[in-house]
Amino acid sequence: LLDAYTVDVPRGQELVEGRGNLAYQVGHxxxxxxxxxxxxxxxxPEDGKYLEVLKRxxxxxxxxxxxxxxxxxx
Numbered sequence: 001l002l003d004a005y006t007v008d009v010p011r012g013q014e015l016v017e018g019r020g021n022l023a024y025q026v027g028h029x030x031x032x033x034x035x036x037x038x039x040x041x042x043x044x045p046e047d048g049k050y051l052e053v054l055k056r057x058x059x060x061x062x063x064x065x066x067x068x069x070x071x072x073x074x
Contacts, residue, residue, distance in 0.1 A: 004040045005033040011050070021056040022065075029069065047072045 001007065008031075015026040031046040048071040054062045 001033070004037070005035055005043070008032045008034075023054045023056075023062070025052050026050070 009029055010032075011027050011029045013025055013027040017024055026049070028047070028049050031048070033043045033045075035042055048069055050067065050069045052067040053065045055065045056062055
């Protein structure tokens, strides 16, 4: 995908919460691809939602633990 297209995924946060060493964010995204070459077919944009979970390590840094992205399409 990245060889044939320029990819842009703007996201919007709707909720950010934290409890103890865990934090999560819920939001929406729009996946937009632009063909890099003239022979590459165009793709329709994709709208969807996401959930990401982060955990604070013992040294205080945050680390991505899990994520789920789901298209609003069929």
